[in-house]
Each structure stands twice: as C-alpha cells, then as structure tokens.
Amino acid sequence: MRDNCSDYRQIFLNDSPMMDARAPVEFNKGAFPNVVNLPLMTDIERQKVGTCYKQHGQDAAIKLGHQLVQGKTREERVQRWAEFATANPNGYLYCFRGGLRSQLVQEWLKSDAGIEYPRVVGGYKAMRNFLIDTTDQAVAQCNFVLVGGMTGTGKTEVIAQLGNSLDLEGHANHRGSSFGKRATGQPMQIDFENALAIDILKKRNAGMEQFVLEDEGRIIGKCSLPLPLYEGMQHFPLVWLEDSVEGRTTRILQDYVIDLSAEFINLQGAEEGFKAFAERLMQSLTNIQKRLGGERYQRLAAIMQQALLEQETQGDVSLHRQWIETLLVEYYDPMYVFQRENKAGRIEFVGEQAAIVEFLQHRAAK
Incomplete structure (x- = not known):
C-alpha cells in the first residue's frame, strides 16, 4: 500500500484524484478540484452521530455509527469506494481532519473489498489551510x-x-x-x-x-x-x-x-x-x-x-x-x-x- 500522504503540495500539483468521505452538507460548502464526494455517512446519520458524541462521548458515537451504516448500506458504500479506488489507483481519500471517518473507510475497504488505499493526513482542514497559506505567501513574496x-x-x-x-x-x-x-x-x-x-x-x-x-x-x-x-x-x-x-x-x-x-x-x-x-x-x-x-x-x-x-x-x-x-x-x-x-x-x-x-x-x- 502507498503511504498515507501529508505532502499537500504534490497532491495539488499532480491533480491527484481524491475521495471525500465527509457528509454532503460539508462537501457542498466547499471542496477541491478532482474530488468526488463518497460519504461514509449521510447528513442525517452524521447529525445523529454528532449528537451522540456530544452527549455520550466518542465510544458511543462510534458504536452508533456502526449501527447506522451496516448490512446492505455498508455494502453499497464500500462498493462505491472500491470502484473509485480501482479507477484511481494514484488517488487518496480524506475526511474533515483525517481522523475517524477516513480511517474507517480505509479499514472497510481493506476488510470488505481487499483494497488498501491511502488517506490524506490532516484531511480537508489541513489541505484547506495549506491553500490559504499558498495565496497569502504569494502576496507577501x-x-x-x-x-x-x-x-x-x-x-x-x-x-x-x-x-x-x-x-x-x-x-x-x-x-x-x-x-x-x-x-x-x-x-x-x-x-x-x-x-x-x-x-x-x-x-x-x-x-x-x-x-x-x-x-x-x-x-x-x-x-x-x-x-x-x-x-x-x-x-x-x-x-x-x-x-x-x-x-x-x-x-x-x-x-x-x-x-x-x-x-x-x-x-x-x-x-x-x-x-x-x-x-x-x-x-x-x-x-x-x-x-x-x-x-x-x-x-x-x-x-x-x-x-x-x-x-x-x-x-x-x-x-x-x-x-x-x-x-x-x-x-x-x-x-x-x-x-x-x-x-x-x-x-x-x-x-x-x-x-x-x-x-x-x-x-x-x-
């Protein structure tokens, strides 16, 4: 498997294809070129898990997430991820901070489809900050x-x-x-x-x-x-x-x-x-x-x-x-x-x- 990536510069210079595992509501606020939204959770599922996290903590939220995305729903989502990974062998996946959601997508891709696929370390937030800095540095330099x-x-x-x-x-x-x-x-x-x-x-x-x-x-x-x-x-x-x-x-x-x-x-x-x-x-x-x-x-x-x-x-x-x-x-x-x-x-x-x-x-x- 290719290593997880934190070289944001090369990702954007190479127009690397990316799979965005965030919920549609997050994706629609802004994303990157060459990106496809293939979420781990729908907007409603994400909202339920977020509420659970605030009220009962991380472990309960993870458990609820597994309950919401299981069986046929899980199969369909893994299938879409697998199709993307197969079509884009040089790509990456990411979530908001490069944390639980993208790690879970990685795990399910490997366990359910036999595909090892790298994620972007730091996720959307790190790449977004990198691009903001890119413009600011150009203005200064x-x-x-x-x-x-x-x-x-x-x-x-x-x-x-x-x-x-x-x-x-x-x-x-x-x-x-x-x-x-x-x-x-x-x-x-x-x-x-x-x-x-x-x-x-x-x-x-x-x-x-x-x-x-x-x-x-x-x-x-x-x-x-x-x-x-x-x-x-x-x-x-x-x-x-x-x-x-x-x-x-x-x-x-x-x-x-x-x-x-x-x-x-x-x-x-x-x-x-x-x-x-x-x-x-x-x-x-x-x-x-x-x-x-x-x-x-x-x-x-x-x-x-x-x-x-x-x-x-x-x-x-x-x-x-x-x-x-x-x-x-x-x-x-x-x-x-x-x-x-x-x-x-x-x-x-x-x-x-x-x-x-x-x-x-x-x-x-x-």
Missing part, C-alpha cells in the same frame, strides 16, 4: 501588476494572452461588472479560493514569481477576493488599457449580448434560453437603477427592450449598441476617470491592447 482600464477595453483578453496571469474572473465564472453574471452559476466561495490558490501554486512551481491580475473590486459577483490579495491590490503597480468607445461597444456587444445569449440558448434551448437571457439583461440594468437615476434608467430600458425584440425576431443585435454606448459614456466612464485619477501614481504604462501585452511580457522577462 511575489511581484504583482494590475491591468486597469475603462469598461470594455478588453482587460480579460490581455490576461488570456499572458502565461503569468491569474484570471480572477475566470475562477469566479463572472465578468466582474453589474452585467457580468453568466448563464452558468458561480462556484462556492471556498471553491473559488481553492482554485485560485492551486493556480498560484502551479505557476510558482513553474518558476513564476511575477503575476498579472485584472484590477478588481473586492467582490466578483458573489465571490470575494482573499483579503490579503485585495489589500495588496490597493498598492500594486498598474498598467492602463485604452480603446475607443466604438471598440469597447463592439466588445461588450459580443461578450454581454451575442455570447451570453448563446450560453443561455445552449443550456436551455432557443425559446427558453433567449427568454432567460432577456430577463437577465433587463435585471442587470434594474440592479443599477438607483445609480442611473429614474429618467436615464427608463430611457435605457426602453432601448434595451426594443433591441431584445429585434434580436429575437430578426436576429439583429445592432440596436444593442445604443444602450451599451450610452451606459459607457454616461455611467461607467465617469467612475473610471475618478479611479484613474486616484491611481495615477501607480500607473507604469498606458496603451492599447498590443502595446500593453508587449510591455507586460517584457516586464515579466526582467
């Missing part, structure tokens, strides 16, 4: 530069062209603005943080010590940036990406109208998908109604409704350009002008996309 710029300049496109970038919006599955919600949902907060930390770990392992990030607020949709990273971003140097209003309008039209409607239609079919897309777009505008003011909101909502009608009935998206350009010039741009003025002392370079990418590539090579 590495060099970061931010890509700023007006809405629609293509900051995400710059990030995608650089090998040393960290795509915060990609990990959050959100485009970062009031209109940034995608057709598919966002990850849980813990999953977002874990994926980001693993990205950092792999890039540092490859020798990268300078990272490029998009300049973001603390929250991307419903995902919050790790606090040390966000605090660092208030001081990191910036490059400022520029593009024309026309270019930015075209980019937003592609991302927030053409591509987003396609996402919804791909998931839900033509009729229901377009309906859901239209509702999402209108809701995004409603979300900033107070900041827009009543008159401007009504004006933009009317244009958007007409644009959606033409898109649905004629396949023509050109009318969307009107509300997009108005929103840029009248709403987003004044906010970004203010931000740029506040961050002027940190801006190292200003240019359009090709020049920004070239500058950042040279910067990373120094």
Whole structure:
C-alpha cells in the first residue's frame, strides 16, 4: 500500500484524484478540484452521530455509527469506494481532519473489498489551510501588476494572452461588472479560493514569481477576493488599457449580448434560453437603477427592450449598441476617470491592447 500522504503540495500539483468521505452538507460548502464526494455517512446519520458524541462521548458515537451504516448500506458504500479506488489507483481519500471517518473507510475497504488505499493526513482542514497559506505567501513574496482600464477595453483578453496571469474572473465564472453574471452559476466561495490558490501554486512551481491580475473590486459577483490579495491590490503597480468607445461597444456587444445569449440558448434551448437571457439583461440594468437615476434608467430600458425584440425576431443585435454606448459614456466612464485619477501614481504604462501585452511580457522577462 502507498503511504498515507501529508505532502499537500504534490497532491495539488499532480491533480491527484481524491475521495471525500465527509457528509454532503460539508462537501457542498466547499471542496477541491478532482474530488468526488463518497460519504461514509449521510447528513442525517452524521447529525445523529454528532449528537451522540456530544452527549455520550466518542465510544458511543462510534458504536452508533456502526449501527447506522451496516448490512446492505455498508455494502453499497464500500462498493462505491472500491470502484473509485480501482479507477484511481494514484488517488487518496480524506475526511474533515483525517481522523475517524477516513480511517474507517480505509479499514472497510481493506476488510470488505481487499483494497488498501491511502488517506490524506490532516484531511480537508489541513489541505484547506495549506491553500490559504499558498495565496497569502504569494502576496507577501511575489511581484504583482494590475491591468486597469475603462469598461470594455478588453482587460480579460490581455490576461488570456499572458502565461503569468491569474484570471480572477475566470475562477469566479463572472465578468466582474453589474452585467457580468453568466448563464452558468458561480462556484462556492471556498471553491473559488481553492482554485485560485492551486493556480498560484502551479505557476510558482513553474518558476513564476511575477503575476498579472485584472484590477478588481473586492467582490466578483458573489465571490470575494482573499483579503490579503485585495489589500495588496490597493498598492500594486498598474498598467492602463485604452480603446475607443466604438471598440469597447463592439466588445461588450459580443461578450454581454451575442455570447451570453448563446450560453443561455445552449443550456436551455432557443425559446427558453433567449427568454432567460432577456430577463437577465433587463435585471442587470434594474440592479443599477438607483445609480442611473429614474429618467436615464427608463430611457435605457426602453432601448434595451426594443433591441431584445429585434434580436429575437430578426436576429439583429445592432440596436444593442445604443444602450451599451450610452451606459459607457454616461455611467461607467465617469467612475473610471475618478479611479484613474486616484491611481495615477501607480500607473507604469498606458496603451492599447498590443502595446500593453508587449510591455507586460517584457516586464515579466526582467
């Protein structure tokens, strides 16, 4: 049998498959990539054992656990564990702290299925702490530069062209603005943080010590940036990406109208998908109604409704350009002008996309 593992670094660098023996309620709060939830106990069983532990101690709780998971129930669970272990011979199993539950899964796998399978020492909690430390250490030890710029300049496109970038919006599955919600949902907060930390770990392992990030607020949709990273971003140097209003309008039209409607239609079919897309777009505008003011909101909502009608009935998206350009010039741009003025002392370079990418590539090579 391979030894039980406490080398969390290698587990994540190797994308080791893992079996999570925690109850579903624990797993659903957050886990790691390449993990399958194959619990020792259901949520109800775990609750009963936990209550027993508090009232009568560990021995009574273990006895109750064996009573709850026996016979056919035990056979079915061991079978699922055995199938995972056989399909993933280089994997591991874990529970919350690497204690009783994962040890019991190990014992039953060996006694009932003849399979010896290693567990992660310290379990979920130790691996989670390792990943939190990974991000914190990177903030303290590495060099970061931010890509700023007006809405629609293509900051995400710059990030995608650089090998040393960290795509915060990609990990959050959100485009970062009031209109940034995608057709598919966002990850849980813990999953977002874990994926980001693993990205950092792999890039540092490859020798990268300078990272490029998009300049973001603390929250991307419903995902919050790790606090040390966000605090660092208030001081990191910036490059400022520029593009024309026309270019930015075209980019937003592609991302927030053409591509987003396609996402919804791909998931839900033509009729229901377009309906859901239209509702999402209108809701995004409603979300900033107070900041827009009543008159401007009504004006933009009317244009958007007409644009959606033409898109649905004629396949023509050109009318969307009107509300997009108005929103840029009248709403987003004044906010970004203010931000740029506040961050002027940190801006190292200003240019359009090709020049920004070239500058950042040279910067990373120094």
